[in-house]
Amino acid sequence: MDLTVVAYITYLLISVGLTVWVARTLSRNGRIFIADVLQGDEKLADAVNHLLVVGFYLVNLGFVTLYLRSAEAVADARGLFEALSVKLGVVLLVLGVMHLLNVWVLNKFRRRGVLERQQTPPVPPQGWTAPAGAWRP
Template identity: 80%
Template sequence: MDLNVAAYVIYLLISVALTIWVARTLSRNGRVFLSDVTQGNEKLADAVNHLLVVGFYLVNLGFVALYLRVAETVDDTRELFDALSVKLGVVLLVLGVLHLCNVFVLNRMRRRGALERETVPPVSPQGWAGRLDKTPPTVS
């Protein structure tokens, strides 16, 4: 087997496995944040969580596919490991950046929901409370 083909196969196997692992971790733990943001609306939290995971898969697997090509031919085992380390390192960095972006977005959504809950009064206004003494104000 050509070592370039071996590099492609190993790169794809590791990259796809890492993408699936990170996506499942984001899905499982991000659901807690989304449940808080949606104020306990589990169906909405699950739907948003699923959409975020699908977007994560699309972006990362698209990047993995675009970054598949090895620039130079791989002639020996050392070059195989060199090519794989560079490619997998870049994929891991992209996964990390996407993970941080997801956490940042989820945290912003959670904070905004918490602020909205704090600014809404517990009881809706019942009307205008006028003056208690019923005397008209005097102008001086």
């Protein structure tokens, strides 16, 4: 079997495995954060979490497949390791950037929600009270 094909197969197996592992980890641990962002609405948090995971899979697996092609044929074991290290390194960087981007966007939503909750009065106004004395300039 050609070493370039071995590099492709190894790259796909590792990249897809890493993408699935990162997506599951983010989904499991990010659910609590999303529920806080959405002010405790568990059903909406689950839906948003699922949509984020689907988007994460689509973007990352799309990138992995687009980045599969190699410009040069792999001639020996050293070339195989070098090609894999470059490709997997880029995939890991893209996974990290996607994770940081998701956390940054969710944190922006969370901060806005916290500010909105702080601006809301704890008790709605009960009525209006007239001033005690007449005003004199």
